Amino acid sequence: xxxxxxxxxxxxxxxxxxxxxxxxxxxxxxxxxxxxxxxxxxxxxxxxxxxxxxxxxxxxxxxxxxxxxxxxxxxxxxxxxxxxxxxxxxxxxxxxxxxxxxxxxxxxxxxxxxxxxxxxxxxxxxxxxxxxxxxxxxxxxxxxxxxxxxxxxxxxxxxxxxxxxxxxxxxxxxxxxxxxxxxxxxxxxxxxxxxxxxxxxxxxxxxxxxxxxxxxxxxxxxxxxxxxxxxxxxxxxxxxxxxxxxxxxxxxxxxxxxxxxxxxxxxxxxxxxxxxxxxxxxxxxxxxxxxxxxxxxxxxxxxxxxxxxxxxxxxxxxxxxxxxxxxxxxxxxxxxxxxxxxxxxxxx
Numbered sequence: 001x002x003x004x005x006x007x008x009x010x011x012x013x014x015x016x017x018x019x020x021x022x023x024x025x026x027x028x029x030x031x032x033x034x035x036x037x038x039x040x041x042x043x044x045x046x047x048x049x050x051x052x053x054x055x056x057x058x059x060x061x062x063x064x065x066x067x068x069x070x071x072x073x074x075x076x077x078x079x080x081x082x083x084x085x086x087x088x089x090x091x092x093x094x095x096x097x098x099x100x101x102x103x104x105x106x107x108x109x110x111x112x113x114x115x116x117x118x119x120x121x122x123x124x125x126x127x128x129x130x131x132x133x134x135x136x137x138x139x140x141x142x143x144x145x146x147x148x149x150x151x152x153x154x155x156x157x158x159x160x161x162x163x164x165x166x167x168x169x170x171x172x173x174x175x176x177x178x179x180x181x182x183x184x185x186x187x188x189x190x191x192x193x194x195x196x197x198x199x200x201x202x203x204x205x206x207x208x209x210x211x212x213x214x215x216x217x218x219x220x221x222x223x224x225x226x227x228x229x230x231x232x233x234x235x236x237x238x239x240x241x242x243x244x245x246x247x248x249x250x251x252x253x254x255x256x257x258x259x260x261x262x263x264x265x266x267x268x269x270x271x272x273x274x275x276x277x278x279x280x281x282x283x284x285x286x287x288x289x290x291x292x293x294x295x296x297x298x299x300x301x302x303x304x305x306x307x308x309x310x311x312x313x314x315x316x317x318x319x320x321x322x323x324x325x326x327x328x329x330x331x332x333x334x335x336x337x338x339x340x341x342x343x344x345x346x347x348x
Contacts, residue, residue: 031119051104063090132207134163296344302327
């Protein structure tokens with residue numbers, strides 16, 4: 001029995017002698033929420049001083065997305081505390097098994113630590129939930145313009161900390177989409193649009209605040225902006241559907257003014273002739289058209305890398321509604337308003 005124990009120790013001695021790195025999970029949350037970004041800290045101790053770095057390999061994890069290529073490191077004495085951030089993508093999750101090795105001039109054996117299962121909670125939010133879980137979310141700016149006879153389009157910019165803003169999504173809206181996203185999960189900025197019913201006076205949504213452990217409400221007032229075509233978000237076309245009726249009314253007013261001049265012989269009534277005639281001339285000016293190349297993308301907003309909602313199947317000639325830098329606004333055959341890049345227009 002003693003000989004067997006002695007033989008076991010001799011065989012195991014090289015294994016212990018080759019271990020120069022001790023590793024363990026140091027900070028692991030007690031519970032996580034599906035969609036949450038959370039930190040995990042690994043505690044490492046090296047028995048040698050002469051090394052360049054610690055290299056980590058993750059395997060055998062489930063329901064998680066690892067967001068950091070390199071950890072945030074803090075050194076306390078001989079211990080290294082390396083923090084990685086992970087996104088919970090599933091209703092079940094398991095921490096990864098971690099294979100850690102030293103980067104040094106001499107090769108050493110790797111150290112492995114196994115990950116445990118996590119307690120994942122799935123939210124049951126109300127219908128106005130934005131699908132965003134964050135430490136904070138703040139509305140920076142917003143703009144509302146007319147989309148069609150029944151809908152408005154709301155474009156807003158928001159910033160968030162510790163959040164996956166790419167997951168933003170709303171229920172019960174006519175259309176929606178991501179226009180731009182910048183920054184990282186730690187501090188991100190998003191430009192997003194929603195097309196909503198014209199009858200709504202506010203566009204209200206919620207997100208889950210991790211710091212207060214509660215839902216926070218964000219409300220966007222609907223103030224339809226009819227500014228000029230030089231602004232980037234002007235989407236409202238000139239309505240020509242009643243131009244003929246308007247011209248007849250203006251001509252009728254001019255005729256009344258002419259009759260008043262004949263009867264009363266006062267030239268002040270010329271105003272009733274000149275103004276309506278001028279308005280009639282304005283309405284009679286044909287709307288400019290623009291030639292759109294075959295295969296051109298029609299964008300919802302005049303924004304680079306914006307949402308494409310139609311691609312021309314052939315060369316089109318469409319009414320020109322205005323222009324901004326690098327974009328021309330056109331009225332489509334279905335009376336929708338779209339934007340085309342100037343490079344996709346042809347000589348007309």
